[in-house]
Amino acid sequence: MPNRKREIPTTPASKVPTIKQVAERAGVSVATVSRVLAGKGFTSPERVERVRAAVQTLDYRPNRAARNLRTRVTQVVGVVISDIQNPFFTSVVRGIEKVLEGAGYTLILCNSDEEPHREQVLLATLRAESVAGVIISPTRADSEAVHQMVLNGTPLVTIDRTLSMTSVDSVAVANTQGAFTAVNHLLELGHKCIGMISGPDQASTAKERKDGYLQALQAALLQPCTGMIQYGNFRQEGGYHAMNALLDLPQPPTAVLVGNNLMTLGALQAIHERGLAIPQDIAIVGFDDMSWATSLQPPLTAVAQPTYELGVTAAELLLERIHDPQRPVRHIILETRLIVRASSTGQFNPVPPQKG
Amino acid sequence: MPNRKREIPTTPASKVPTIKQVAERAGVSVATVSRVLAGKGFTSPERVERVRAAVQTLDYRPNRAARNLRTRVTQVVGVVISDIQNPFFTSVVRGIEKVLEGAGYTLILCNSDEEPHREQVLLATLRAESVAGVIISPTRADSEAVHQMVLNGTPLVTIDRTLSMTSVDSVAVANTQGAFTAVNHLLELGHKCIGMISGPDQASTAKERKDGYLQALQAALLQPCTGMIQYGNFRQEGGYHAMNALLDLPQPPTAVLVGNNLMTLGALQAIHERGLAIPQDIAIVGFDDMSWATSLQPPLTAVAQPTYELGVTAAELLLERIHDPQRPVRHIILETRLIVRASSTGQFNPVPPQKG
């Protein structure tokens, strides 16, 4: 069916209706059409009807480029995340989409890959597209590129991570509290020797989760033994190496809190490879609940983050900022929820059952 | 640090340099600047240098809206997939991004959620944005909206799934062959009673994989017993129900091929809930290899799809189509690869060890 190879060079120009044609057909001026479509000013009901009819029959859609050129604003927002492959972010993006779509915005999604340089390039691109606003999970808490963008006057909100030097709207998760709760759970189960696989300290989320871990130990009057905190790059392979390091310790932990979802995957792999049993030999709690958590054997205990709501909130914040640039800066923190499954509970015995 | 609340209404207009200012600074006409930037025609080296310098110092970037308005083409392509949460698609998107970014294109990512109506709305939006082209995984093989888009003259390539009535560039995977190989693997292991969890028949991929399954059985002179093929919606929950149905059969299968990655997750959950052992009680092969495959216990045997390459290829095809609309339509098929892990091999004994 060779149905595509003609009309390309000829028809489109004559085919796509312009505001002028709508005006002619409706017997009004282009200004009136513009007003009716924008819902601005007042137009006699009768003319409104004529315009609507013309728009309908011509299947007219305003030319975005022309509108943008004239108004200097677009209906596009840029979203910059660090890893589109991470389900955490894809869920966040769904939330963003949901809100933005309802408001008539289009979304450009970009991957920074955790690289500050890429981040800079992407923001430059978004600026070139004259996006109406940006939602970003910054690679660094002191990202210069993001700072510039804000100074530049572009409406912007950070998500998941926060900025240290720049005053800008943000939505984040109660990371410290989430980690605290998770470690407490482990403590209550009787664990005394709890390890942590943390992300890089530059990421505010990693730092906060580690803080929560430390605070929980402190509250229990415990000290993290040497080597009990290992670092990974927030990727699967990082979790794998970190868990191996933990297990190679003279006295390995009996329980581990893993700093994010992907590293949990790597940690599990390391555990399985050594033939260790979860939670008998080692209990595991992951940060961020994922769809695969219930498919694991045993199912994974996890600190669930309100990912979708994170996205929704960020988008709402951005929309409000776009609408009112003078509005005071706001920081919103959403709480996490510990979902207890068998990877932490199960038949763990911190002390061998000798008394019973 | 209240560093954002001023310059917003005043400076931007005067701040962002236009081609006119570049021209003035370089002491040439705007036409010359335009030519130099586009690399068209010939300009004296000396003037070229002056223009470049002016562009540099002014940090000039052409206004996209103005350019689009004038040339009637954008540097944006739309990508419509059915589920941004599915790692399969995110990996594909990475491949697309990679190529498009190199070519100076921006990417608008959209979710159809498998809903034909949403698909239609999204394509309308993309049309309104006058995208240069579209890469899409159609919800239906006979999607009317996609068909219209093609007729409309928009460069378009389908990915993963194909269209039945429309002649258009496509990139897909050798699904039939992949499923065939997987089932053969199970057959060689001694399984006689192999089940399949398939996706909906409307999706070309689901259909093809089921065909591969059937062909493999046929080649082995076996018939699929009644109920051996269960259907799911390509989501986790679908796999869960389908696997339960399979296990409720009077004579349940000893091995199962699952039609996609998410359904595999659901299937595993069902198996774990019943306390069955993999692969002793039931062997599993998933379609599409995922990052979590190696974190499962036992690791999952899977038909690996060249997801990234799928994206790369689709993007290349689209670019070529944009560049040359008359080019003959091409269909590219990429092969799969069976990755054998312990979920299918391991200590399975099709016949109880009674003779040894």
Place this chain on the structure above:
DNA sequence: CTGAAAGCGCTAACAC
């Protein structure tokens, strides 16, 4: 090889 000038389609003053 270079510059002047005519718009692309739309919005927003500004008149009527």
Place this chain on the structure above:
DNA sequence: GTGTTAGCGCTTTCAG
């Protein structure tokens, strides 16, 4: 209320 008109910033004939 409604129409006229002047550009937004850019590309691209068309002269020179």
